[in-house]
Amino acid sequence: MTVMENLTAADVRRILFEQNAAPSKRRGQNFLIDQGQVRVIAAAVLAHPADHYVEIGPGLGALTRHLFAANTLIHGIEFDRAFCRYLREEFKTKDSFHLIEGDALEVLGSWKDQKPFEGSVYLCGNLPYSISTDLLRSTALVPWIPGAVFLTQLEFADRITTSESLSSFAVYMRNFGSWKRLAKVKRGAFFPAPSVDSAVIEFARSALQCESEVLEKVLRSSFQSRRKKLSNSWRLASEAQGLELEQMLNAAEECSIDTDLRAEEIPDTKYYELTRAISRLA
Numbered sequence: 001m002t003v004m005e006n007l008t009a010a011d012v013r014r015i016l017f018e019q020n021a022a023p024s025k026r027r028g029q030n031f032l033i034d035q036g037q038v039r040v041i042a043a044a045v046l047a048h049p050a051d052h053y054v055e056i057g058p059g060l061g062a063l064t065r066h067l068f069a070a071n072t073l074i075h076g077i078e079f080d081r082a083f084c085r086y087l088r089e090e091f092k093t094k095d096s097f098h099l100i101e102g103d104a105l106e107v108l109g110s111w112k113d114q115k116p117f118e119g120s121v122y123l124c125g126n127l128p129y130s131i132s133t134d135l136l137r138s139t140a141l142v143p144w145i146p147g148a149v150f151l152t153q154l155e156f157a158d159r160i161t162t163s164e165s166l167s168s169f170a171v172y173m174r175n176f177g178s179w180k181r182l183a184k185v186k187r188g189a190f191f192p193a194p195s196v197d198s199a200v201i202e203f204a205r206s207a208l209q210c211e212s213e214v215l216e217k218v219l220r221s222s223f224q225s226r227r228k229k230l231s232n233s234w235r236l237a238s239e240a241q242g243l244e245l246e247q248m249l250n251a252a253e254e255c256s257i258d259t260d261l262r263a264e265e266i267p268d269t270k271y272y273e274l275t276r277a278i279s280r281l282a
Helices: 009-018 035-046 064-070 081-090 104-111 129-140 154-161 168-174 212-223 230-237 245-254 268-281
Strands: 052-056 073-078 097-101 121-126 147-153 177-185 198-205
Touching: 035 064, 035 121, 035 147, 035 177, 035 198, 052 064, 064 073, 073 081, 081 097, 104 129, 129 147, 129 154, 129 168, 129 198, 147 154, 147 177, 154 168, 154 177, 154 198, 168 177, 168 212, 168 268, 212 230, 212 268, 230 245, 245 268
Parallel strands: 052 073, 052 121, 073 097, 121 147
Antiparallel strands: 147 198, 177 198
16 A cells, blocks of 8 residues: 555545544644645754654644655654544554654653653644644753744744744743744645644754743743733732742842833843842842
8 A cells, every 4th residue: 555645635535534534623623735835844844854753743644744755763643533543544554653642742741751762853743723832832841852843823933933022932932942933834725724824933942041930930920911010010920920029129130120111021031031040049
């Protein structure tokens, strides 16, 4: 049995019918059928040679088919049972393909303290919009994963890859490394077509600039009341995060941070500097 190289919309409809399955809107199951875009993503992944490629949510294997060109081991983490049945049958002649049945968040969580593979690993995947935040966070928290290429909602991608402090999550994620937008993907490239466009983003890990757990508390305190100046937001929220207001104000003064500014007006580098100062003063 030969493996199809590409998946068209007609192929997706046929496979779903044969598997008695349907795209789940709740799970954000939109299948990429534009082969030009699939090749763009595959090229971005394969530009990072690895002993193992781990694909989150391979679905019907649109991207997976192109990863076989690397002649390395490919691990697909898939939750949907119907898709698991299909992948096992479709790729049964591919000794390099290994299916991991389960929730990607749980799998990544179990990898945080224990690496299951020998050799280098690189992540990729077309992420469900509804849990993109959790999946990116889980990826960042696995320290031995050097990077990843993901397909996400365009607005979400722009928020993560901007150099500004427009969201606490973006500042938090940039502590783990750089996030770069590689390409925009129109909604018509999918079946069924989602209501918004998407984007390909790339994560490249670098050394932590500060303690991530302390940074998260600082950011929650700072962005809790976005319209208020920083000092007022801290007065309202710092105690709930286990931080001392006086300590935060002293650290801000040490770092030359104007606490009359709003959270989004503070550069991300200042948040990392502030977090390091708070950790020293603790």
